[in-house]
Structures are given as C-alpha cells and as structure tokens.
Amino acid sequence: MEAFYQSNKDMNEHQFKIGYFTNMNFPPHLHNSFELLFMCEGSMTVTLNNKEEQINSGDVAVILSNEIHSYNTTAYSAGILLFFADNFLGDSHKIFSKYTLKEHVVTVPDSDIEAFIRKCGEIGDTKHAVLYHKGYLNTLLYKILSNSCLVEKTADIQQDLLRKSLIIIQQEYDKGINLNEAAKNLGMSRAYISQFFRKAMGCGFNEYVNKLRVEKAKNLLVQSKLSILDVALECGFDNQRSFDRVFLKFQRSTPSKYKKKNTQ
Numbered sequence: 001m002e003a004f005y006q007s008n009k010d011m012n013e014h015q016f017k018i019g020y021f022t023n024m025n026f027p028p029h030l031h032n033s034f035e036l037l038f039m040c041e042g043s044m045t046v047t048l049n050n051k052e053e054q055i056n057s058g059d060v061a062v063i064l065s066n067e068i069h070s071y072n073t074t075a076y077s078a079g080i081l082l083f084f085a086d087n088f089l090g091d092s093h094k095i096f097s098k099y100t101l102k103e104h105v106v107t108v109p110d111s112d113i114e115a116f117i118r119k120c121g122e123i124g125d126t127k128h129a130v131l132y133h134k135g136y137l138n139t140l141l142y143k144i145l146s147n148s149c150l151v152e153k154t155a156d157i158q159q160d161l162l163r164k165s166l167i168i169i170q171q172e173y174d175k176g177i178n179l180n181e182a183a184k185n186l187g188m189s190r191a192y193i194s195q196f197f198r199k200a201m202g203c204g205f206n207e208y209v210n211k212l213r214v215e216k217a218k219n220l221l222v223q224s225k226l227s228i229l230d231v232a233l234e235c236g237f238d239n240q241r242s243f244d245r246v247f248l249k250f251q252r253s254t255p256s257k258y259k260k261k262n263t264q
Contacts, residue, residue, distance in 0.1 A: 015033075015084065015085055016082075016083070016084045016088065016130070016133045017081075017082070017083040017084070018080065018081070018082055018083075018117060018120065019080070019081040019083070020078075020079070020080055020081070021078065021079060021080075022077070022078045023073045023076060023077055023078075024071050024073055024077055024079075025071060025072055025073055026070055026071045026215065027070055027208060027211045027212065027215075028047070028068050028069065028070040028166070028201060029068070029070070029166060029170060029212070030066050030067060030068050030069070030163060030166050030167065030170070031065075031066070031083075031170070032065050032066060032086060033065060033084060033086060034062075034063065034064060034065055034082075034083070034084050034085075034086055034088070035061075035062075035063035035069075035081065035082070035083055036060060036061070036063075036081070036082040036140070037055065037060065037079060037080075037081055038060055038079050038080040038081075038082075038111065038113045039055050039056060039057050039058065039059050039060075039077065039078075040057065040078050040079045040080060041057055041077070041078040041079070042056075042057065042073070042075060042076035042077040042078055043055060043057065043073075043075070043076075043077060044071055044072060044073040044074075044077040045071070045072045045073075046061050046069060046070070046071055046104070046105065047069060047070045047071075047072070048061075048063065048067055048068070048069040048104050049067060049069075049159065050068075050159075053103070053104060053105040054105070055105045058107055058109065059105050059106065059107050060105070060106055060107070060108050060111060060144065061104055061105050062101055062104050062105075062106065062144055062148075063104065064086075064096050064100060064101070065086035065093070065096065066163060066167075067100070068159070068162065068166060080113055080117070082137075084133070084137065088134065088137070089134060089138055089141065090134075092138070092141065095150070098152060098153060099152055100150070100151060100153050101144075101148050101149070101150065101151070102148055102149045102150070102151045103148045103149075104148075106144055106147040106148050107147060108140065108143050108144060108147060110143070111140060111143070116136050119132065120132070120133070158196075158200070161196065162196075162197075162200045164186060165182060165186065165193070165196075165197060168182050168185050168186070169182065169208070169209060169212070170212070173209050173212045173213060173236055174212075174213065174216060174234065174235050174236040175236055176236050176238070177209060177236070178206075179193065179194055179205045179206065182205065193205070209236075210246045210250070213235040213236050213237065213246070214235075214246060214247055214250045214251065216234075217231050217232070217234075217235045217247060217255065218251070218258065220234060220235070221255055221258055221259040221262070221263075222259065222262045222263055228240055228243070228255050228256055228259070231243070231255065243255065
C-alpha cells in the first residue's frame with residue numbers, strides 16, 4: 001500500500017478522518033486540521049517547523065493546525081493517521097492558538113488506537129459517533145500533554161511568509177497555480193518569492209507544486225476509476241504528456257505502470 005494521501009483542503013468542525021500509510025514520504029506542507037500520526041511499525045523522520053524528530057514504533061507525532069511538517073522514510077514505516085478540524089474538540093483549539101508543544105513526538109503506551117478504530121467501525125456513522133470520537137481524542141490529548149509540555153509561540157516573519165506561501169499553493173496547486181500568481185497574492189516580486197522559496201524549501205516553486213500534484217495523482221490512480229488523462233487534469237496538469245513526464249521524474253515510473261502495479 002502506498003502512502004496515504006493527505007488532503008490539504010479545509011476541514012469543517014464536524015469532520016474526522018482516519019487513514020493508513022506504508023513507507024510514507026511527504027514534502028513540507030500544512031493544513032488547518034490537527035494531525036496525529038501513530039507509528040505502528042518501523043520508523044521515520046518528521047520535520048516540523050525546521051526541527052527534525054525521529055518517530056519510532058509506539059510513538060505518536062502531534063501536528064497542530066497550520067504547522068509546517070514533512071515526513072521521510074528511509075527503511076520502513078507503517079501506521080495510522082487521524083485528522084480532525086482544529087475546533088473539533090471545542091475550546092481546546094484556543095489553547096493552541098497561543099501555545100505549541102515543546103516535543104511533538106511523544107510515547108503514549110496506552111493510546112488504545114487499534115481498539116478505538118475497531119469501535120469506530122462498529123458504531124459507524126451514527127449520531128453518537130462524533131461524541132465517541134471527541135471523548136477518545138480529548139482523553140488522548142490529556143495523555144499527550146502529560147508526556148510533553150506547552151510553550152508559547154514566538155513570532156517569526158520568515159516562517160509566517162513561508163506559511164502563507166504554502167497555504168496559497170495548497171489551495172490552488174491542482175488548479176494550475178504558478179509563481180507569478182503566488183507572488184501577486186503575497187504582494188511581493190516574483191524574483192523575491194522564487195529565491196525565498198528555494199532557500200526555505202530546498203527546491204524550486206514549480207518542483208514543489210509538482211510534488212504535491214504527483215502525491216494526489218498517486219492516490220487517484222489507485223483509489224479512483226478515472227482515466228490517466230482525467231487524473232492529470234484533476235491534479236492541475238494541462239495535458240497527459242506533461243503529467244507523464246513529471247510523474248516519471250518523481251516516481252521513476254509512468255502513471256499507467258504505477259496504476260497497474262498498485263491495483264493488482
């Protein structure tokens with residue numbers, strides 16, 4: 001199974017999602033939801049706000065709303081992802097508007113994540129399912145805070161600019177966003193944003209946008225019945241030829257071969 005695709009679109013206050021991943025690698029990004037990553041097997045590196053932390057089997061990575069993070073697996077990783085809107089837990093999100101966690105990777109030996117997911121399957125989408133989700137997450141959040149601590153957020157102009165850049169990209173990457181449009185939205189010159197983005201991200205603007213497009217395409221190729229051309233258009237490519245070229249660059253495989261290999 002390929003990496004679980006992380007949708008960066010906004011979530012509403014009642015949304016709650018569960019995903020699974022194997023050997024996940026994902027470029028720096030952010031979203032308006034909380035994200036909890038449970039490492040079931042193996043290990044990976046999570047980089048959050050320019051700080052690298054190792055997450056091993058049994059650990060939980062806690063990503064707060066609008067925190068820039070990325071994942072890198074060098075050997076093997078498998079686990080579970082929980083996503084929920086930042087106000088899903090009521091007033092808890094007000095705390096994290098001013099504070100963040102000192103350590104984002106913590107060990108919670110009694111998280112009972114597997115039992116929680118089994119129960120979610122049993123109760124389905126019933127009216128009281130949301131109450132169960134919120135009850136579990138509030139309890140888990142308490143356990144996490146007991147193994148970490150809160151620190152006050154500090155202002156960082158460069159990180160704020162990068163955050164704004166990523167928000168624009170992630171809202172528009174599948175609609176054909178380009179550097180000129182991003183610079184205009186940010187009220188800065190194309191040359192400045194190009195240089196700033198490459199220095200901050202370690203890759204060019206277009207390369208980063210294409211990475212996000214390929215990640216979305218990988219998910220659609222495996223999980224949907226869309227044609228290769230429709231996948232290309234859905235991910236922001238102008239035509240299938242450019243899609244094939246970019247996909248081959250990042251995956252060392254054509255979209256059709258990738259689809260065939262992962263849907264057998």
